[in-house]
Amino acid sequence: MHWEFVIPGYLIVFGSLATYVVLLLGRIRAMAQRVPENKRSFLE
Amino acid sequence: MSALTNTLVGPSSSKVSRVVGIMAIIATVFMLLLALVWSPPEIDQADAVRLFYVHVPSAVIALYVAFTITLIGSIQYLRKRSVFWDLLAHASTEIGVLFCALVLVTGMLWGKPTWGVYWQWDPRLTSTTVTFVLYTGYLAIRRMDLDPAVRSKRAAILGIVSFANLIIVRYSVEWWRSIHQSATFGLDTQLDDLMLFTVFWAVVTFLLIFTWLLIHRFRLAWFEHQASTSSLDDAIAARRAERSHPPLAGESV
Numbered sequence: 121m122h123w124e125f126v127i128p129g130y131l132i133v134f135g136s137l138a139t140y141v142v143l144l145l146g147r148i149r150a151m152a153q154r155v156p157e158n159k160r161s162f163l164e
Numbered sequence: 165m166s167a168l169t170n171t172l173v174g175p176s177s178s179k180v181s182r183v184v185g186i187m188a189i190i191a192t193v194f195m196l197l198l199a200l201v202w203s204p205p206e207i208d209q210a211d212a213v214r215l216f217y218v219h220v221p222s223a224v225i226a227l228y229v230a231f232t233i234t235l236i237g238s239i240q241y242l243r244k245r246s247v248f249w250d251l252l253a254h255a256s257t258e259i260g261v262l263f264c265a266l267v268l269v270t271g272m273l274w275g276k277p278t279w280g281v282y283w284q285w286d287p288r289l290t291s292t293t294v295t296f297v298l299y300t301g302y303l304a305i306r307r308m309d310l311d312p313a314v315r316s317k318r319a320a321i322l323g324i325v326s327f328a329n330l331i332i333v334r335y336s337v338e339w340w341r342s343i344h345q346s347a348t349f350g351l352d353t354q355l356d357d358l359m360l361f362t363v364f365w366a367v368v369t370f371l372l373i374f375t376w377l378l379i380h381r382f383r384l385a386w387f388e389h390q391a392s393t394s395s396l397d398d399a400i401a402a403r404r405a406e407r408s409h410p411p412l413a414g415e416s417v
Contacts, residue, residue: 121210122277129273130200133218133266134192137373140262144380151387159390 181379188372195369198362206359212277217362219270221370222263227292227330229374230260231299238323241316250316251389253323255381257302259374264296287336295333298326312392 152160199217206213237253240246271289272282283289305319332339355363 121205122212125273125277126200126211126214129215129218129270130196132269132273133222136262136266140377144377144384148380148384148387151384151391154391154394155387156394159394160387 178379181376184372184376184379188369188376191365191369191372195362195366198358198365203358203362204356209278212274213359215270215274217366219267219274220363221366222266222270223292224367225370225374226260226263226267227295227333229371230256230263231295231327231330233378234260234299234302234323235327238320241320242324245313247389250320251382251385253320254306255378255385257299257323259377259381261296261299261303263370263374264292264299267292268296287340288333291329291333291336295326295329298322298329302326 195217199214203214203217205211233256234253237249237256240249241253268289271292275284276282302319302322305315305322308315310318
């Protein structure tokens, strides 16, 4: 009972997290192209 | 500190972030089996109780973990003007806002079968919405076209001030009459053992997901910072080169 609320809830939660992960990795890859290799490490 | 920062900003994914990612995936699969298959329905709420297993961990991550890191990062930035703390606060806030949105949505979906309505202007719901708006404002400040130091300072001040609202969220169910239940866990918690374990496991799973996201969001923030300083350095170098070679007579400046 109440699965009509449970299933959309789980789809929204894990769908949102998965979308955020994909976008985040895409942004990191795009931004890494703009940063010289020697400036990518925090310590240098 | 050096090991931590190395992990956070390796040129590509680090060994630690890969291990955290794999652990998060395994924990998520186990959590879904626990939450949707193995744990029993509750007597009053029936299967709607399963929304609890994503609602409570999202609230713990957003309100108690992410925004606390924002507070610490903001205070440390104002004390030390350290780029690390500034970027950490920014990264944590963005993920916290995402989890805060999930708290509101899953709460509404749970409210309909339990209370009969999706939304009530109840103290807990209202204060959580105010939290969402405040930290979205923080992210808006981060996107403003300002001097980076001024922008970071303003964001840090909002990051500290906004935390006061979290105290209101925490105690809203005790200070005012509310339809929202009081604290989910306490000495008088009466939950089936498997249900209690499922909530606990869900919190652990969401903590792993949050850690992985924080590592990668910080990495992105660091790359953005480096890209902006690199372009500034290039502009300064070009200007210096221009000065060392003054224009010849008749050459336009």
